[in-house]
Amino acid sequence: MTTDTSWVGPAMTQTVPWVGTAGITFGETTGTRAVAHLPDDAAQHNHVAGPHAAMIFGLGETASGAVGLAAFGAVMERATPLVVRSEIAYLRLAKGPLTAVAQLDRDAADVLAELDAGTRPEFTVSVVVTDADGRETSRMTVVWTLRPNR
Template sequence: MATDTSWVGQAMVQTVPWVRSMGLEFGEVTPERAVVCLPDDAEVHNHVGGPHAAMIFGLGETASGAITMAAFGSVLERATPLVVSSEVRYLRLARGPLTATAVLGRSAADVLAELDAGTRPEFTVSVVVTDADDRETTHLSVVWTLRPNRNHA
């Protein structure tokens, strides 16, 4: 049975002001893969005419968040997804509109099994950012956790 994840992009636009202000566009968003695009905008360029590194990181981190929401949105009432750490490698000068493609590093079922066992699971999301010519410009590795929510009696 497929899970409806069509809500993810719109939810992120509505709840994350930076996503809205940057005009990020959500393409495919599933529990296995998320694709998010950053339109080209001279207002966020760096000194060499491409998107500033912070914008590229934000795009990649947002794609990692989209796949996290798609994979674990069903447990938000009992766990909060949070970034633990991230690593970014800028491979070449990025120019023009960019596309970030995120992939979950382990099965959602394994992560949920850890959460169900009472632990605080961590999982890695790998992100590849490409330019309009489909050249890889940036790689990100974002480690997330599902922090169990405190029960308030």
């Protein structure tokens, strides 16, 4: 059985205004993986004519949020996803349009079981950012929580 997650990209763009401002678009999005794209925009460049580090970070964090929304969208009425912490490694100079691929590192059913047990579960999303030639430019880890709504 396949769950339709085609709503995730439009939902991210509508509920997180920065996503539209940055020009981020979405490719494949499932409950375990999400792909997000950042166009090349000179207005978002740094001093070496590549995307500013803040833009790269934002792209990765946005991709991680998309996979989290796809995985846990069904429980948003009782829990709010929030970033707990993140870490990024800038591996090489990024140039041109970028793609972030986010991967859920924990089984969603385990996270939901913790939420159902009354705890505040955490889950990690790993992100790889590549340039237009497919070269890896950054790696990122984002730890999220599902905060129960009161």
